[in-house]
Amino acid sequence: MIDPDLDGQTVLVTGSARGVGRELLLAMADRGAKTAVHYNTSDDAAATVAGRAEERGASDTTVVQGDVTVPADVDDIFDAVEAELGAVDVLVNNVGAFAPVHWTEMDYETWQGVFDTNVNATYLCSRRALPAMHEQSYGRIVNVGYASSEKGLINPKNAPYFMAKAGVLMFTRMLAADTADDGITVNAISPYVVENSAEFPDELPRGRPAGFEDMSQAMFFFLDEDSGYISGENIEVDGGGCPRKCSSSVS
Template sequence: MRRTALVTGSAKGIGKAILLALAREGFDVAVHYKNSELEAETTRQEAEALGVRSIKLQADVTQPEEAQRLVSAAASELGGLHVLVNNVGDYLKTPIEKCSLQEWQRMLDSNLNATFYVTQAAIPHMVRAGFGRVVNIGFAGAQNLLARPGITAYVIAKTGVILYSKALAKRLARQGITVNVVSPGIAENSISKPIEEIPMGRLADLEELARAVLFFVREGYVTGQVIEVSGGWNL
C-alpha cells in the first residue's frame, strides 16, 4: 500500500515545496488550501505529474470542525494518513504594546491552535496504521526564551508548537509515530529579508526546508527534535 501525506497550506510557498518533495518520494498527497484554489489546483497537477495520486481539499484549519473534516477527507480519499506536515501559520510584526486582541488571537489560532486541531484529528489514523510522521513548522530561535518585542505573539505561538510537539512525541513513541519540528529562518519567500543578519549571508532555499522535512519522514528513531534551517540566524 502506498503511503499518504497531508500538508496544510500547500498551495504555494514552503508548503508546496514540501508537498512536491513528498510526491517525489512516492507519497500520495493531499494539497490543502484555504483561499488559494487556483494555486492549489496547479500544485495538485504538478504532484500528479510525478506519478502519484493527488487531491486538493479546502478548509479553514483555525476552526476545529473544519480541521477534523480536512483530515477525515484526506484519509478517506487517499486510503489512510501516514504523514502530516503542519505548515499553516500567519506572521505578524508589530510592537507588542500595539498588538490588538484580534491580531493576538490570529497568531495563536493560525500557528498553534491549527497545529493542535489538525494533529489531534490525524493521530487516530496513524495509530490504526501503526505508523506516523508528524512534522510541524516552527521558527528559528523559538525554543530560546528571548525577548522579541516586534513578533511576540508569533514567537509565543511557535514556542508552543515546539512544546506540544515534544509532549506528543513522548506519548506516541511506542506506537510507531514520530513528532518533530522544522524551524525555518529567513527563506526566499519571507516577508522581510535582512540578509545581513544571517551568518551564511544568504536566504534559505525552499528545497532546503523540504529536505529537512524529508529527513524526519524517513527516520523512525528520531522524535521530539527541532532542526533549524536558518544559516545560523537567531543563534
C-alpha cells in the same frame, strides 16, 4: 542527499497552496507520495499545485479546503483526504500566521489569530491524524517552528509569533513522548529566513536565506525509514546564525 521512498504514502501539508507548504508537498510528490493539497482561500493556487504534483510524480492527489483553526473544518479535511487517498501517513503542520506589528499596536483579533493558526491548528490537525496512525502503528508528524524560538527570543514586533512557535515546539515534544510506543514520530523543522520571505535582514547566515531544498532535506531526515527512533527533535534550518542575530534583526 536524503531521499526517502514515499511511494504510496498519503501526505497532508496544511497551507500547501503557497510558499513553504507548497514546496514541501511538491518535494514529496517527487518521491511518489499521494498528496493532499490543503488551502483555505487560495483555491486557484491549490488547483495549480495539485496539477504540478501529478506532473512531478505523485501517485495520486486531491485538493481539500477548510480553516484549520476550526475543529469541524479539520474533521471535514481529514474525512475528505481519507475518502480520496486513505489514512494520512505523513502530516506536515505548516500553517502559521506572522504579524510583524508591535504588540501595543496589534488588535486582539490579530494576536489571537497568530496563536490559533500556529498552536491551535497544529493541535487540532495532530489530534485528528493520530487515531489512524495509532491503528496502523505508523505515522510521521512534522511541525514547522521558528529558529531559536525556544531560546526566549525578544522582539516586540513579533511577540505572539515567537510565543506561539515556542508553544509549537513544546507541543511537539509532549506529543512525541505520548506516542513513543506507537510507531509514530513527531518532530519539527524551524527556519529563520526562507527564500520566499517578504523581507530579509541586512545580514544573513552564510550570505543567503534558507532554500526550499534546505527545508525539504530537514523534513526528509525525519521521514526517512531509518529515522524511526528519532522523535521530539527539532532541526533549525538557519545556517547556524539565528541564535546570535535573529532576535534583533528580524522585524
